Structures are given as C-alpha cells and as structure tokens.
Amino acid sequence: MNQRINRSIRVAEPVLDGNEALYVMDCLQSTWISSKGSYIDRFERLLADYCQVPFAVVTNNGTTSLHLALVAAGVGAGDEVIMPTLSYIATANAAHYCQAKPVFVDCEPNYLSMDPERIKEAITPRTKAILTVPLYGHPVDIDPIRDIADRHGLLLIEDSAEAIGALYKGRPVGSLADASSFSFFGNKTITTGEGGAITTANEQLASRMRFLRGQAVDPNKNYWHPEVGFNYRMTNIAAAIGTAQAERLDIHVERRQQVAQWYFEELADYQDLFQLPWAAPWAKHSYWMFTIMMRPKLAVSRDQWAGLLADVGIESRPVFYPIHTMPMYLERSGSYPVAEECSRLGINLPTHGKLTREDVRYVCEHAVATWKSLYRSSSKSLQRAA
Numbered sequence: 001m002n003q004r005i006n007r008s009i010r011v012a013e014p015v016l017d018g019n020e021a022l023y024v025m026d027c028l029q030s031t032w033i034s035s036k037g038s039y040i041d042r043f044e045r046l047l048a049d050y051c052q053v054p055f056a057v058v059t060n061n062g063t064t065s066l067h068l069a070l071v072a073a074g075v076g077a078g079d080e081v082i083m084p085t086l087s088y089i090a091t092a093n094a095a096h097y098c099q100a101k102p103v104f105v106d107c108e109p110n111y112l113s114m115d116p117e118r119i120k121e122a123i124t125p126r127t128k129a130i131l132t133v134p135l136y137g138h139p140v141d142i143d144p145i146r147d148i149a150d151r152h153g154l155l156l157i158e159d160s161a162e163a164i165g166a167l168y169k170g171r172p173v174g175s176l177a178d179a180s181s182f183s184f185f186g187n188k189t190i191t192t193g194e195g196g197a198i199t200t201a202n203e204q205l206a207s208r209m210r211f212l213r214g215q216a217v218d219p220n221k222n223y224w225h226p227e228v229g230f231n232y233r234m235t236n237i238a239a240a241i242g243t244a245q246a247e248r249l250d251i252h253v254e255r256r257q258q259v260a261q262w263y264f265e266e267l268a269d270y271q272d273l274f275q276l277p278w279a280a281p282w283a284k285h286s287y288w289m290f291t292i293m294m295r296p297k298l299a300v301s302r303d304q305w306a307g308l309l310a311d312v313g314i315e316s317r318p319v320f321y322p323i324h325t326m327p328m329y330l331e332r333s334g335s336y337p338v339a340e341e342c343s344r345l346g347i348n349l350p351t352h353g354k355l356t357r358e359d360v361r362y363v364c365e366h367a368v369a370t371w372k373s374l375y376r377s378s379s380k381s382l383q384r385a386a
C-alpha cells in the first residue's frame, strides 16, 4: 500500500525540455496566438525535412489530419477503405466522416500491422484506398502493400499517428505513402498538446489540404468559399510547442529507444511468460509504446492485471479493442483471430522519455509479480473447479 502512495508512473508523459516555453512566450508577447504566425511554417518545414518529403500540412489533431488527407485525396460516399481492425478508433472514424466504408482486415502477429495477404482478399470494385497503421511505432511492411495499391489503382494512405521516428528499410515513416498522417496529442513521441500533420510528396494534394483546412476560402477572394471546407487549422501556440519538440526529434525518439532497451534487459528472463515487442529486420521501431503480450496458455485477465499494476502506482493501457467489435462498426461475418487475441493478451507498459532505469525496473518487477499472483489464483480456482 505504501508503494502505491510513493510511486506514480504514468503510461505516457510529454517531455518539454527544449525551447517550448521560450517560443510560447514569444507567441503571447507578439500576440500571434491564433492560426497565423511564423511557427506554423517553421513546424511544417521541420516535419517535412524530418520525413524527407517536400510538404507537411499541420492541423489541430491527428483525427482531423487523417480526415483531411482522405477527403483531399478524393475518398467519398460509397467508397471502401481497407484498414486494420487493430487500431485506434480514429482510423475508422476518419473514413466514416467521408461517408466511406471501413473494411477491416486482420493483423499479423509479430508487429501487429495489416497482413498484406488479407488486404488482397478485401479488395472489391468499390475499394478506393488502403489505410495502413504502423502500430505502437513499428513500421508497416509497405513495399508489398504499395505493389497491391499500384496494381489495383488504389490510394495508399498511412495513419502514422503513433510512429514518427520509425524507419522502413532506412526510409522514414511519413515518406512511405501518398499521404501520412501524424498525431501530436500529449502522449505522443512529440506533442503540441493537441495537433496533427500530414506529410506528402504530392504538391497538388498538399495545396488541396491547405485549401480545405482553412474553410476552403478562395485564395484570391477573401470570404468567398467555393466548396465546403473545414476549420482544421493548428494554432501558432501549438506550432510553437511543436517547433521546439521537432528541433529535438532525434533526442525524443532515442529516449524511447533507450527505455525500450531497458525493458528488454529487465524482461529478458521472462520471455516464456510474455512475448516482447519484435522488430522486423527491415524496421527501426520507434517504440512509441512498449507492448507485451501474455503467452496464450498463460493468460490471466488482462484487466485484472492492469488493476493490480494500478494498485502499485503503475499506469498501463490495454492493446486496442479491435474496431470491428465496436457497436457502430460491428462486423460478425469477418474473421480477425490475431487482432482479437492480441487485444485479449496485450498490455502497454509506461513508455516515455522521463522514465529512469529504476522506474523501468520497478515496472518490470511488479508486472511479473502481479501476473504471477493472478496466475496462481486462477490456476487454484481451476483446480477447485476440476
């Protein structure tokens, strides 16, 4: 009980130790606090350069950025968008906002992204786009997916909200699709409080996103709106925080990789109990989250486990519930065994740049001890039932 009072390890925490305060003060003192101002351009340039593409368009969150990318790319009513069921709800919602139908596919079991074989099976004459999700910071195996998209004339969009800093065959996430969307929510590798961005090499798409982001105002005639647009603009204050964060992007990514390394060391002897994150030979994992999965034969209740961790001051988060199980997207006919099992067995341990080696040791000791206590009590109750 004492431990609970003494320790509080959050699952995610922003690290604001660069020029954030300086730049925000600059916005306040100069009164450029709304969505015009120099930090918007600065943040967009830093992001585009980091992702090695010519264009970045920032927005007010990672859901609006994904919606903007889909609308600007031409996804609309009646279209189908193929996407993983194991993702955050915003992935499906963004397609739904376009009146398109999310078509879910199962993931592969190692790095939890869409299985290219399942994508092929999901294509119909209505398919307009493939929406990949590099989950928890591991890139998607994009080359075979790009082939499928090209062969069928489909758009390839990435919901890379969680994966800034990850590399695929040496190429940055953010440069791998026709457009890639990021989130800068407070729990992300870099943050603007709330914020999002799309990176792209397509100039026409970038300018269409800028147009739609600002209420589709005619660039040559103010207050004239030839189309229905959106107010998805980022504020200069948010961009000021983002600029300071992006100036130190490599450091933010390296800190998470260091934390992951500590987890690997602490949990090395427990791999018979838990599957640790896996990185493909072609991947540099950015470890937005460190995800462990109980071995299926040794599973206890994931939620009870998280509850016991909370009792000792450790916040965790479950692997996403597959989207096809949510009421508005309920899909009974499909088969998604891998996503369902990962969701049942998986937990994300605290992963952020403020964690110390000692914090990670504390988390691991308690992750193992709480799992063991649950396992013991569940096997005793099984024996009693037998």
Ligand SMILES: Cc1ncc(COP(=O)(O)O)c(C=O)c1O
Residues within 6 Å of the ligand: 061, 062, 063, 064, 066, 087, 088, 090, 091, 133, 159, 161, 162, 182, 183, 184, 185, 194, 195, 196
């Ligand atoms: C995969 C994925 N897509 C989209 C989003 C939406 O981003 P935001 O919360 O900034 O709207 C998130 C946010 O966590 C996410 O994880």
